[in-house]
Amino acid sequence: MQDQAQLAAALTGAAIGETLILVPMVPMLAAGAIAVMKRERRKTAATLAIGSLSFSFLYSLIAFVLAVGHPGTSIATYSKWFEVGRTTIDLGWILDPLSAVMMLMVSFVGLLIFIYSIGYMKHDENYTRFFCFLSLFAGAMLGVVISNSLLLLFMCWEIVGLTSYLLIGFWYKKPAAAAAAKKAFLTTRVGDVFLLLGIVWLFAQTGTLVLYKGGGGAIEPTALAGLLSQHAGLGLSVASAIGLLIFAGAAGKSGQFPLHVWLPDAMEGPTPVSALIHAATMVAAGVYLVARVYPLMAAGALAGGTTTALTVITWVGAFTAVFAALIAVAQNDIKRILAYSTVSQLGYMMAGLGLGGVAVGMFHLITHAFFKALLFMGAGSVIHGCHDEQDIRRMGGLWSKMRWTFATYAIGMLALCGFPLFFSGFWSKDGILEAAQHWNVAKTPFYMLVFGALLTAFYMTRQVSYVFFGKWRGDQSAHESPKVMTVPLAILAFFAVALGAIGTPAWPWFHAFLDGRTTTFDPHGFAEPGLFALMGLSTLVVFAGLGLGWKLYGNHSPSPEQPDRLEQFAPRVWGWLRDRLYVDEIYAATVIAFYGWWARVSDWLDRRVWGGVVAGVAGFFGLWAQLNRFLDTNVVDGSFDKGCEELNVGGGLLARVQTGRVQTYLRILALSVVALAVLLIWSSRA
Amino acid sequence: MTPLAGYLLVAALLFSIGLAGALTRRNAILVLIGIELMLNAANLNLIAFWRYGPHPEALTGMMFAIFSIAVAAAEAAVGLGLVIQIHRHAKTTDLDQMNRMKG
Numbered sequence: 001m002q003d004q005a006q007l008a009a010a011l012t013g014a015a016i017g018e019t020l021i022l023v024p025m026v027p028m029l030a031a032g033a034i035a036v037m038k039r040e041r042r043k044t045a046a047t048l049a050i051g052s053l054s055f056s057f058l059y060s061l062i063a064f065v066l067a068v069g070h071p072g073t074s075i076a077t078y079s080k081w082f083e084v085g086r087t088t089i090d091l092g093w094i095l096d097p098l099s100a101v102m103m104l105m106v107s108f109v110g111l112l113i114f115i116y117s118i119g120y121m122k123h124d125e126n127y128t129r130f131f132c133f134l135s136l137f138a139g140a141m142l143g144v145v146i147s148n149s150l151l152l153l154f155m156c157w158e159i160v161g162l163t164s165y166l167l168i169g170f171w172y173k174k175p176a177a178a179a180a181a182k183k184a185f186l187t188t189r190v191g192d193v194f195l196l197l198g199i200v201w202l203f204a205q206t207g208t209l210v211l212y213k214g215g216g217g218a219i220e221p222t223a224l225a226g227l228l229s230q231h232a233g234l235g236l237s238v239a240s241a242i243g244l245l246i247f248a249g250a251a252g253k254s255g256q257f258p259l260h261v262w263l264p265d266a267m268e269g270p271t272p273v274s275a276l277i278h279a280a281t282m283v284a285a286g287v288y289l290v291a292r293v294y295p296l297m298a299a300g301a302l303a304g305g306t307t308t309a310l311t312v313i314t315w316v317g318a319f320t321a322v323f324a325a326l327i328a329v330a331q332n333d334i335k336r337i338l339a340y341s342t343v344s345q346l347g348y349m350m351a352g353l354g355l356g357g358v359a360v361g362m363f364h365l366i367t368h369a370f371f372k373a374l375l376f377m378g379a380g381s382v383i384h385g386c387h388d389e390q391d392i393r394r395m396g397g398l399w400s401k402m403r404w405t406f407a408t409y410a411i412g413m414l415a416l417c418g419f420p421l422f423f424s425g426f427w428s429k430d431g432i433l434e435a436a437q438h439w440n441v442a443k444t445p446f447y448m449l450v451f452g453a454l455l456t457a458f459y460m461t462r463q464v465s466y467v468f469f470g471k472w473r474g475d476q477s478a479h480e481s482p483k484v485m486t487v488p489l490a491i492l493a494f495f496a497v498a499l500g501a502i503g504t505p506a507w508p509w510f511h512a513f514l515d516g517r518t519t520t521f522d523p524h525g526f527a528e529p530g531l532f533a534l535m536g537l538s539t540l541v542v543f544a545g546l547g548l549g550w551k552l553y554g555n556h557s558p559s560p561e562q563p564d565r566l567e568q569f570a571p572r573v574w575g576w577l578r579d580r581l582y583v584d585e586i587y588a589a590t591v592i593a594f595y596g597w598w599a600r601v602s603d604w605l606d607r608r609v610w611g612g613v614v615a616g617v618a619g620f621f622g623l624w625a626q627l628n629r630f631l632d633t634n635v636v637d638g639s640f641d642k643g644c645e646e647l648n649v650g651g652g653l654l655a656r657v658q659t660g661r662v663q664t665y666l667r668i669l670a671l672s673v674v675a676l677a678v679l680l681i682w683s684s685r686a
Numbered sequence: 687m688t689p690l691a692g693y694l695l696v697a698a699l700l701f702s703i704g705l706a707g708a709l710t711r712r713n714a715i716l717v718l719i720g721i722e723l724m725l726n727a728a729n730l731n732l733i734a735f736w737r738y739g740p741h742p743e744a745l746t747g748m749m750f751a752i753f754s755i756a757v758a759a760a761e762a763a764v765g766l767g768l769v770i771q772i773h774r775h776a777k778t779t780d781l782d783q784m785n786r787m788k789g
Contacts, residue, residue: 658787660786660788661782661784662717662781662784663708663709663781663782666708666709666717667709670705670709
């Protein structure tokens with residue numbers, strides 16, 4: 001009996017694994033269907049988008065339950081796509097703990113954001129188009145998640161890039177939105193080029209792009225041993241070099257320094273887009289990619305050691321975490337603060353991957369997805385309630401007017417700050433800090449990340465004080481948002497708290513699940529040496545940040561005309577931070593200036609050099625044509641005319657025979673017959 | 687003179703009369719009649735050569751003659767139809783006036 005049940009479960013598992021492609025396919029098909037719809041069919045479009053993603057969510061849920069039921073197993077499929085010579089290109093998908101968790105998170109958060117969009121985009125005339133793009137985006141993102149082939153992953157990755165461009169530039173009539181969309185597309189493209197190089201290199205080395213292929217995959221031990229044994233120069237093994245190239249792609253999508261510049265600008269898109277793209281999914285794609293190819297990144301590491309690729313990831317992540325947090329302190333746009341906060345938290349995730357492995361980074365990714373989506377959607381609710389006002393200096397005292405938004409926002413904010421014990425962010429951030437503490441290469445990332453945590457608590461307190469406390473400083477009075485917007489907030493708030501329970505040191509279920517182990521509740525998990533000290537330290541840091549923020553801003557945030565509190569202390573540093581540490585200006589002065597110069601050189605070359613060559617060729621052919629025309633009129637035409645004339649004369653002669661009199665013809669006929677008869681007789685005689 | 691030569695002589699005579707009629711008459715209907723005479727001369731030849739040929743028991747010559755008569759009947763019908771149409775159109779059957787096909 002039990003055997004039968006197990007068999008049935010295994011069969012279902014196989015069936016789900018084989019048909020996993022439906023998860024991204026259904027939303028993509030829905031997007032296609034919406035694309036050909038009329039613009040007035042708003043309700044159909046929204047229903048189709050939400051329905052398709054609900055399907056994906058349910059399917060992901062079943063897959064997740066199956067993955068939980070069979071710890072440590074994975075179903076990786078691949079099949080031939082096409083063949084060139086003896087090279088076959090395979091595509092495939094994979095169901096393992098990593099993809100199951102990510103798929104569930106993406107489809108669930110995506111679904112809530114879709115529902116929230118019904119309320120937020122209510123008055124937009126391009127509502128149908130919006131849902132088409134959202135669906136396509138969700139499908140592509142789910143495609144990235146389930147890919148077992150770097151090629152399929154890259155294709156979906158590019159669709160994600162395209163749809164992010166379309167969604168950021170959704171209000172394309174606003175010049176800032178159009179520019180932000182272009183910037184996002186081009187900046188991520190820089191990373192994508194490196195990613196493609198990495199993929200091509202990997203293909204050249206291993207001959208396959210399928211990740212897991214029953215021992216013959218690109219990131220399985222056999223292939224990795226081959227990659228490690230070769231040197232790419234600069235003391236790097238080929239494995240590390242490919243790992244770094246792939247990380248560059250991930251850095252582009254996940255907004256790591258120095259490719260983070262697109263993310264804050266992307267806030268020009270509608271708020272649900274910010275929540276979807278910049279909290280839960282697209283920016284997480286980079287982190288997920290690194291986690292997906294983690295065996296490649298970690299190849300060659302000795303026990304407890306690290307690799308070049310992981311070291312670089314750690315440093316970039318830690319630096320980004322502090323760098324973006326610093327800028328977030330001095331921003332005044334409610335969404336821009338969250339955007340820099342996202343960049344900073346993505347730095348934490350990358351550092352977590354580099355320091356502690358897949359589970360540490362991914363746990364922060366999952367918890368962050370929930371509370372950051374919550375914060376973005378809360379910010380959207382605030383913006384909606386304040387009549388499209390985004391400047392936090394023109395808000396204030398909203399806690400009494402928007403109680404639901406305030407309560408949920410506060411939960412998200414505390415989770416982001418890592419408020420001790422009851423919020424998921426505390427546990428996931430602590431995991432990263434703990435890993436940083438035990439890193440045996442350098443201690444600096446640990447201090448950077450702790451400092452980042454302090455800044456996080458500070459800037460979030462500043463933002464919340466500005467928005468929800470103090471006096472109302474806006475023009476029109478604010479109102480609470482409709483239920484369709486607040487209910488998703490409440491659901492996300494629940495998860496922002498509850499998710500912490502699956503990753504505490506006492507019951508590290510999440511980590512065990514990703515590593516393919518089982519785990520039981522064990523309070524002795526806290527007894528690890530140094531853990532209490534670390535928790536104490538991070539609690540202290542969070543309270544310091546919260547306290548400092550409350551002391552400076554609290555109930556008395558300055559009005560738009562007055563300088564910020566920090567500006568009074570250090571106007572110059574404040575200016576640097578407010579101007580985002582001049583990264584955009586540095587790009588404008590270097591890369592963009594270089595391209596401008598190059599464009600002018602090309603223009604000059606085009607006009608003077610190539611233009612001259614083209615004009616010369618054109619002139620030559622003009623002369624040639626003149627010669628041809630002369631030949632035509634005088635030689636070819638002349639002979640032709642002559643021939644025609646001769647024909648005319650001949651025709652005239654022959655026409656004379658044609659008298660029109662039947663009897664003349666008959667006469668000729670008779671004479672001819674007589675002549676023939678005479679000839680016949682004559683010849684028979686001879 | 688063999689019987690065959692006698693038949694051929696009669697046929698040649700008939701052919702010459704027909705040809706003379708077709709060439710000299712002005713009236714289109716008389717020309718058609720001349721042509722019919724020439725055709726019948728040819729039929730007479732067919733029969734004569736069959737009857738006095740090496741295989742008089744095979745009915746080949748008769749078949750030729752019957753086909754030829756059938757074709758001649760069809761030709762006469764078409765020819766008369768043309769003549770009637772031309773007469774309605776031009777109010778004449780004089781061939782000398784029908785020279786609009788002149789090249």
